[in-house]
Amino acid sequence: MTTEHAPIVQMKNIEKHFGSVIALAGVSVEVFPGECHCLLGDNGAGKSTFIKTMSGVHKPTNGEIHFEGKPMSFDRPREAMTAGIATVYQDLAMIPLMSVSRNFFMGNEPLRKFGPLRFFDHDHANEVTMAEMRKMGINLRGPDQAVGTLSGGERQTVAIARAVYFGAKVLILDEPTSALGVRQTANVLATIDKVRKQGIAVVFITHNVRHAMAVGDRFTVLNRGKTLGTAQRGQITPEELQDLMAGGQEMVALEGSLGGTV
């Protein structure tokens, strides 16, 4: 991955305080188009808070966000979304009782004019949904199939396909693989790979080093609200990443006793 082109998102020294708690104490990350940037960290490291500042849920207390070279400040998620920053949350991506096509177009419903009235264009929505799902390798029984019948991995894939279809330039994935089985994880990682090849910047949050190593181009490790450093693919081993995340020796000892399978 060449990094000569300009970063699409630049986060400089982001700080976020919740009352007296310092959740982020100066985090800096650059995300480039067409790369998968893995954000690693243990629970409580500040990963979620950090991506929420990127997606407009939280306003950073201090620090700068540059999007496509210009300073940006998002007041609400909708603004970030319009700008092209889409977030897929682990368990809040889809509504199980609604059909795949209704979910796919949730918040972006296609309209068909009928005199002065506007109606939800179901035919168009169904067609697009079926086509996009086929591209992602999901075979639906029909566009009106409820999302509840899909597996966790398929739901993540639908959510990713949705974000891409609606023109996301930066795709933030919040632990998309943490609740999935092996095969489903592989499918989601394959989807990430496809999306990256379309030139979209992917920010992949995980605490699983192996998932990160499978698709990541660059890795940033967070610990206790700070960046511990960013490494390119090939410059770091999974063991080093794991040590950075856990921030220490006790992990090495534990790994030894478990045979290195953490």
Added chain:
Amino acid sequence: MSEVQAPTTVEDERVIQRSRLRESLIRPELGGIVGTVIVFTLFALFAFDSGMFNSQGIMNWSQVSAQFMIIAVGACMLMIAGEFDLSVGSMIGFSGMMIAIFSVTLGWPVWLAIIVTFALAVSIGALNGIIVVRTGLPSFIVTLAFLFILRGFTIFFPQTIERKTIIGGIKDAAEGDWLAPVFGGKILTGLFQWMGEAGIIAVFERGTRQGMPVVEGVPMLIVWALVLVFFGHVVLTKTRFGNWIFAAGGDAQAARYAGVPVNRVKILMFMFTAFCATVFATCQVMEFGSAGADRGLLKEFEAIIAVVIGGALLTGGYGSVIGAALGALIFGVVQQGLFFAGVESSLFRVFLGVILLFAVILNTYVRRMITGER
């Protein structure tokens, strides 16, 4: 897992093709359709000669069903948006009383009284919604508070102003008013006159109205019910806003992340429920010519039961206006049918409890089919 494989595009061998019949059965209205067929079959068998299916009888249960339908449409859409309104019954009493006080006590023209009452009721609906959305409290509690607040005012105002709890004389006040017939009038009177003359429906045999059909026309109450059901169904299934209603009730947080204005949707649905309750109240006041402080008691529960029979989930995100309308029809037909069949009317409550239980069980099953839960 570094062996990232391209997902295959062949048919998944684990997706069992479902039969068309099964597909068409799995819909929220299933309970309502089954119930309607059963109820009509039963009464056709056991009460056909009781007068339930002549023009007067049909008009009788149609009118009762239409009342249920009007409030069920509002309750249904609100429930799909994930909220309840327990203040519907009190709102009916309150709105009716406001119309009476404005038009009779204060002597305003009836059209003004109706418009101001609608504005007032819809604002209270909005207040309900804003409190629920802002505080994050369950709508169950917030609207329960309004059940008492509104009922209290409905008794307090006429008591203080007129020293009675029933205000009459609205029929006289509404004489010649342009808006009152929209709620209290009848349409198709010419058609019914013709049907009477043609001998299709019964006519009065003697008295001052000799030769006139027993049923003069279709009351506006029924027209309102049909219009509201049609409107609700179209909004819910055919518009962008309908998608937002499902999304808001299905998972408010996920909907927010997708850019759906959940709070606005919920507040608007509270306002619509209040609107429906006021339509009910206005039709009732125009028909009776009076407003009583005890009007609309328990209507909130009857609306919710009709909605649940119609296949909506109490937890929101799933349901159908057509189903709710069928639930209301079942309700009306059974309530009046038991009377025609000469069954002790207290048994209606037994029936209500039983059918509610059956409806919820059936709906749970249908939902499992749809979402693939096990």
